[in-house]
Amino acid sequence: MTLAFVGGCGGAGATTLAAAVALTASRRGLQTMLIDGDQLGGGIDLALGSETDRGSRWPELINAAGRVSAAALRAALPLVNGLAVLSWDRSDVRALPPEAMRSVLGAAQRSSDLVVLDLPRRADPASDEAFVHATSTLVVVPRDVRSCAAAARVVAPLRDVAADLRVVAREPGLNGLSAIDVADHLSLPLAAKLGYERELPSQMDEGRFDPRPRSALGRASAELIGRAHV
Numbered sequence: 001m002t003l004a005f006v007g008g009c010g011g012a013g014a015t016t017l018a019a020a021v022a023l024t025a026s027r028r029g030l031q032t033m034l035i036d037g038d039q040l041g042g043g044i045d046l047a048l049g050s051e052t053d054r055g056s057r058w059p060e061l062i063n064a065a066g067r068v069s070a071a072a073l074r075a076a077l078p079l080v081n082g083l084a085v086l087s088w089d090r091s092d093v094r095a096l097p098p099e100a101m102r103s104v105l106g107a108a109q110r111s112s113d114l115v116v117l118d119l120p121r122r123a124d125p126a127s128d129e130a131f132v133h134a135t136s137t138l139v140v141v142p143r144d145v146r147s148c149a150a151a152a153r154v155v156a157p158l159r160d161v162a163a164d165l166r167v168v169a170r171e172p173g174l175n176g177l178s179a180i181d182v183a184d185h186l187s188l189p190l191a192a193k194l195g196y197e198r199e200l201p202s203q204m205d206e207g208r209f210d211p212r213p214r215s216a217l218g219r220a221s222a223e224l225i226g227r228a229h230v
Contacts, residue, residue: 008151
């Protein structure tokens with residue numbers, strides 16, 4: 001099973017939700033791999049507080065092609081509470097060839113019960129490769145008019161490459177649209193609702209990200225994993 005997450009607009013929280021789903025699945029005993037497919041996102045390892053952990057990052061796999069050893073890939077990656085994480089480092093490497101994404105993703109899928117992808121909003125060959133091979137794609141959208149308008153532009157090209165395209169409606173800080181309104185505006189099924197967590201931004205900045213089962217992130221993550229029938 002492979003779940004791809006993408007933000008419907010800037011700051012939607014797709015990276016946060018992807019990390020939460022991956023951690024939740026790993027804690028449930030599922031062999032899980034979290035892959036950061038956004039070269040310009042800063043590195044998902046920063047959100048997990050694992051940026052100094054030893055292990056391979058994308059620049060070391062940039063020339064991957066053909067059939068990559070699934071066992072070797074998992075053994076090479078940093079582990080965060082048992083979760084294998086493939087992120088970016090702080091080098092100048094920004095371009096990810098689609099062949100590398102195809103080979104690495106194939107190895108990840110062969111060695112995992114669940115692969116979680118954090119992907120960019122902009123279209124590029126590598127992210128398209130990931131969307132094509134994902135079981136489901138989840139677009140995270142804050143529940144306000146401007147975010148819905150931006151998400152409509154993101155969703156349009158995804159309809160051509162992404163299977164089982166769904167929306168996760170994120171609660172804004174104040175009044176906003178309903179989750180059903182967001183799904184209806186985008187003409188997509190509603191996968192889950194994500195509640196607001198006041199302390200989350202500081203937790204992410206300080207590397208203290210740890211979604212609890214009863215938190216909004218924990219509940220949404222459990223719902224998405226359950227819907228995926230992993």
